[in-house]
Amino acid sequence: MNKKTNSNLINNFTDNYFLKTKKIIHKYGDIKVTYAVFIRRPGVIALKLAINWIKQISKDRGIKVSTSSPFKEGDHFGAGEPILYIRGSFKHIVDLETLLLQKIGPACIAAANAYQMCLDLPKTSFIAMDARHCAGTEMSELMSYAASVGSKSAKRKKAKGFIGTSIDATSHYFQSNKALGTMPHALIGYAGSTLEAVKMFHETFPKDDLVVLPDYFGKEITDSIQVCSHFDKLSKAGKVMIRLDTPNGRFIESLDTSKSYEVLEKHAPGSIKEYRSDKELKHLVGPGVSAASLWYLRAQLDNFGFKKVKIIASSGFTNEKCKAMSLAKAPIDVIGTGSYLPEKWSETYATADIIKYGNSSRVKVSREYLLKKVK
Numbered sequence: 515m516n517k518k519t520n521s522n523l524i525n526n527f528t529d530n531y532f533l534k535t536k537k538i539i540h541k542y543g544d545i546k547v548t549y550a551v552f553i554r555r556p557g558v559i560a561l562k563l564a565i566n567w568i569k570q571i572s573k574d575r576g577i578k579v580s581t582s583s584p585f586k587e588g589d590h591f592g593a594g595e596p597i598l599y600i601r602g603s604f605k606h607i608v609d610l611e612t613l614l615l616q617k618i619g620p621a622c623i624a625a626a627n628a629y630q631m632c633l634d635l636p637k638t639s640f641i642a643m644d645a646r647h648c649a650g651t652e653m654s655e656l657m658s659y660a661a662s663v664g665s666k667s668a669k670r671k672k673a674k675g676f677i678g679t680s681i682d683a684t685s686h687y688f689q690s691n692k693a694l695g696t697m698p699h700a701l702i703g704y705a706g707s708t709l710e711a712v713k714m715f716h717e718t719f720p721k722d723d724l725v726v727l728p729d730y731f732g733k734e735i736t737d738s739i740q741v742c743s744h745f746d747k748l749s750k751a752g753k754v755m756i757r758l759d760t761p762n763g764r765f766i767e768s769l770d771t772s773k774s775y776e777v778l779e780k781h782a783p784g785s786i787k788e789y790r791s792d793k794e795l796k797h798l799v800g801p802g803v804s805a806a807s808l809w810y811l812r813a814q815l816d817n818f819g820f821k822k823v824k825i826i827a828s829s830g831f832t833n834e835k836c837k838a839m840s841l842a843k844a845p846i847d848v849i850g851t852g853s854y855l856p857e858k859w860s861e862t863y864a865t866a867d868i869i870k871y872g873n874s875s876r877v878k879v880s881r882e883y884l885l886k887k888v889k
Contacts, residue, residue, distance in 0.1 A: 548870035619864035628664030636673035644852035658684030762802035774806035797838035805842035
């Protein structure tokens with residue numbers, strides 16, 4: 515954005531009390547201040563985009579604003595800990611607070627969620643598919659960046675992590691460096707059958723791996739086997755994937771509650787005993803993409819000789835669902851998820867307090883603990 519656009523954004527989207535304060539400071543005299551930014555819950559540091567924004571505004575205004583953090587990008591922080599210090603002219607920082615905090619809280623919590631998902635399923639790769647759940651392009655970039663930060667942190671603990679995203683604009687944050695994805699359900703409706711949709715895809719993109727989306731007609735097993743059989747050589751060469759995306763309103767083909775328990779007892783004995791909530795139990799044996807459904811699909815593919823066909827899972831893969839899948843050691847090669855986005859938005863609220871005016875350390879009562887961190 516150019517200088518004028520940034521200025522208009524700040525004026526139009528900043529809380530009015532900050533704008534009024536800016537005018538008061540202009541009238542009575544400026545002072546150098548130090549801000550401390552914190553979040554009321556633990557998270558993972560994902561500050562780069564926010565800091566880059568501060569630097570750009572400083573450049574536009576021809577001023578010097580310095581930033582520092584006690585943490586490195588990808589580090590974990592505790593609730594209430596100062597995660598960023600900002601030093602500079604009160605007059606030129608005061609009107610930045612609203613937009614700055616929008617770029618900090620959500621990213622840090624999304625990074626924490628992404629990290630935990632990757633850690634719970636270290637042998638599974640993830641694709642960030644959050645774009646259509648975001649409130650605009652800026653949020654989309656923040657969330658993709660957050661996923662990449664959380665992923666890198668988890669990779670340091672030997673997790674596979676996020677390998678890419680579904681949009682080009684943010685693909686550079688990931689190792690793929692290109693948008694990932696194949697087809698939506700709409701293409702299958704257009705083609706009239708799952709097999710015809712995959713044929714169309716293959717003829718149009720002959721060099722791409724094939725991803726089968728078999729839930730459109732409710733024949734997850736039948737359609738998966740049919741497509742794999744038609745593309746037998748590609749299937750046995752590991753060039754075909756089945757993406758299970760069954761909605762929560764029904765079980766996959768051939769399963770029900772009773773059979774789901776049987777499947778899980780056969781392939782992941784004892785996992786049912788470890789669940790801690792009704793939601794976790796549903797993720798294990800309920801409708802939709804459950805651990806039982808994934809084990810059942812894997813068994814059917816193996817029985818037909820398609821042991822190299824991989825499974826992609828999607829549909830509501832939150833932290834809690836990933837935890838349940840880890841209990842059952844579900845056979846998932848890749849997860850497509852946008853559910854690392856913060857579920858409880860109030861947990862993303864970042865706060866900035868001034869802790870130093872000139873040479874005087876000062877903060878409002880009850881926030882004195884922030885002063886102990888001042889360097």
